[in-house]
Amino acid sequence: MKHIITVQHTQSVHHTNGMVGSWTDWDLTDLGREQADHIGRKLKDELSGKDVIMYSSDLKRAQQTAEEIAKYLGVKPILRQELRERNLGKCCGKSVQWLRENIECPEKTVDDRLFSDGESRRDAWNRLKPFYDEVMSGSDENILIVSHGDLLSIWNAMYLGLPVESFYKVDIHGAAGGVSHMFVHDDGKHQIKNINDMSYIL
Template sequence: MKTIYTVQHTQSIHHTNGMVGSWTDWELTDLGKQQADQISLKLQKELEGKAVVLYSSDLMRAKQTAGFIAERLQVTPVYRTELRERNLGKCCGKSVQWLRENIECPEKTIDDRLFSDAESRRDEWNRLKPFFDSVMAEEAENIIIVSHGDLLSVFNAMFLGLEAESLNTVDLFGFAGGVSQMIIKDDGKRTIRRLSDMSYVG
């Protein structure tokens, strides 16, 4: 049996100052650091005595969240660019208000791009898919993945065996600091036991 935990990075400065997250390198707030420490403590209790592989986005807010987990579990994080949040192009470094006022193409399908130099959700899906396949195939029995909200919503759909086009009509979004637990049984059946469980930060 394989257990996969996904962790959405905790509160970041861009959550409090009205700026776009995406590929900008925001750090965690003081509250975000406290939340990450709480997550690491609870994961330590759940995974005590078990070998763990830890993957993380290489963006600062995810790296800092993963750092608390890595220290508590005494593992070395593996940073992967595939786990970055969706690239929103020219609005990176701008405010959310600027984004809303300057959208070039409203997103109605997974192939739409908010800006000409941004990723569509299909682009994001295609970026993540090889990493997802490698995680599903590897022998490690306990895996933790630290990433971002939009990226993890795509991961959730992949885990359930949905096609990319399903994102046109459904979404499985979480919250900052939410922890999901996914099980793959020996017969291959996939189960989501927890989805964006916020009790890990409380």
């Protein structure tokens, strides 16, 4: 059986200053570091005695979340660009208000890009898919993944066997610090035990 734990990075500076996250490299806030510490403490108890491999987005806010958690697990996060948040192009470094006022193309389909130099949902899906397949086909039994809200919503859809077009009707999106537990049983059945559990940050 394979046990996959996904963690959405904890509170970042961009959550508090009205700026766009995306590929802008924000640090965690002090509260965010404290939240990540709490996640690490709780996961240590749950994963005691188990071998764990840990992957993280290489953007600071996810990497810092992973590093706080890793202190308790005795592992070193493996940084993967595939786990970065969706690239929103020219609005990176701008405010959320600027984004709203300057959208070039409203996202009506999974192929639309808010900005011409950014990623559509399908682009981000295609970026993540090889990593997803690597995790699913690998021999590791306990996998911890630290990433971002939009990217993890794509992971969730893949895990449930939904096509990228499912975003027209379904978006399983979490909040900062949410922890999900997923199990792939020996018969191939995909189970979700917890989805975006916010109790870990407390």
